[in-house]
Amino acid sequence: MAEIKSEQVLLPRKVYVADTAELRCSFNSDSANLKSLSEKGAFEISFENFAGELDGNDYDIKQVQVVPSGIDFYKLVITFVPWKTGTIKFPPIQIEDLYIDFAPIQIVSITEQANNATLSGFAAPLLLPGTTYKLYGMLIFSLLSFLLIIRLVIKRKSIAFFIKNRKLLRKYKKNKRKTARLLRSIKNKKIGSSEIAAQIQKIMRQYLEIRFDYQFTRAASSEFEEGFCKATGGLLPDEKNIAFGKILSSFVRTDFIRYSKNAVFNDGEVAKIVKELIKNIDIIETAADKNNKKAEESKNA
Missing domain, CATH: 2.60.40 (Immunoglobulin-like)
Incomplete structure (x- = not known):
């Protein structure tokens, strides 16, 4: 056994x-x-x-x-x-x-995931005998302090969100550059077609997993479309969906080369596949930038 x-x-x-x-x-x-x-x-x-x-x-x-x-x-x-x-x-x-x-x-x-944070109440203002104006002053001061705290909290969350978003964009750009560099290096390697196909799939699986936060490195090729829909919610623009479909078609070809006996790439086919993959990666990355820019323009209009 x-x-x-x-x-x-x-x-x-x-x-x-x-x-x-x-x-x-x-x-x-x-x-x-x-x-x-x-x-x-x-x-x-x-x-x-x-x-x-x-x-x-x-x-x-x-x-x-x-x-x-x-x-x-x-x-x-x-x-x-x-x-x-x-x-x-x-x-x-x-x-x-x-x-x-x-x-x-x-x-x-569920109780471990609950948010236990609560807002504590403000202490009542101290009453000073014969000094009504001090009472009103303390009330106004407390109100202004409360508004200032809320403003600082909102500002802090906005800054934290901005920093987090910038880090994510840098991560995507680094992932894109690394993937393009690894794909271009394959064309110069003196190895068999089956090994080239396996390396192309490995590079693209790692790229897709980082880009869409889904376990593409463990999924079978037949599960990619379902995983893409789960990761994106089906809310991406058409150009991204088309680009992903073309990337998926490269897995069909490389699967054939890997698992078919004596199958090899045609002359110049590896360079063509690499070129198309880099092109579709650019579409996936630039489409998001265009959509974000349009959203900002409509918001400021």
């Missing part, structure tokens, strides 16, 4: 008690049995395949599926509902001649 190392992802990232969640474990295997079982797509796994007792007090498992996600690539999906906070761990599971172990997962308490 072979023990499989998998990449484990919890969806959503923060799971609360009584929420329905999914534990997704991506793995690679050339098992003939798995290929046979997944010929028609996803298939369910019996709970009896767990190599240990399931703790019904800590969680309730609803479904266990194996989903094919590429050539010799699969995804084990455990749908469950947790009943306690803290760490829970599923027992290992056996699928045909394979053995998969799971890392512990963390369940969050």
Whole structure:
């Protein structure tokens, strides 16, 4: 029996008690049995395949599926509902001649996420016998102080937001420059087509993960479109969506080169793919700048 190392992802990232969640474990295997079982797509796994007792007090498992996600690539999906906070761990599971172990997962308490900050009241003004004007003066002073504090808080949040936004923009620019430099360097490497295709995919996966804060480095190529929609909410302009679609098409070509026997790039094809990828990265980055500029102009009009 072979023990499989998998990449484990919890969806959503923060799971609360009584929420329905999914534990997704991506793995690679050339098992003939798995290929046979997944010929028609996803298939369910019996709970009896767990190599240990399931703790019904800590969680309730609803479904266990194996989903094919590429050539010799699969995804084990455990749908469950947790009943306690803290760490829970599923027992290992056996699928045909394979053995998969799971890392512990963390369940969050709603009360831990609550905002406990409260505003304390102001002390009542001191009354001085025979000095009514001092009472009014203290009331006015207290009111002005309160307004000043509110103004400072609002200003501080605006400055903090501005700094955070500038840091994020610098991060995006650095990511863009690094990606373009790595892509251009591929054209000069004396390696096989399969290795070139793998390096192109690795570079673009890292770029997309940083740019959209989604785990593209762990997702299969077939999951990219779904991940892009989740990361952006489907609210991006058409030029960005088109550019991402062209980037996605490069994964289709490089997947073919990687996994097809004796497949190679055509003459000049690598340079063309690199050029198109850099072009579409520029569209993704510059589209945001144009939209921000238009929003500022309409706001100031």
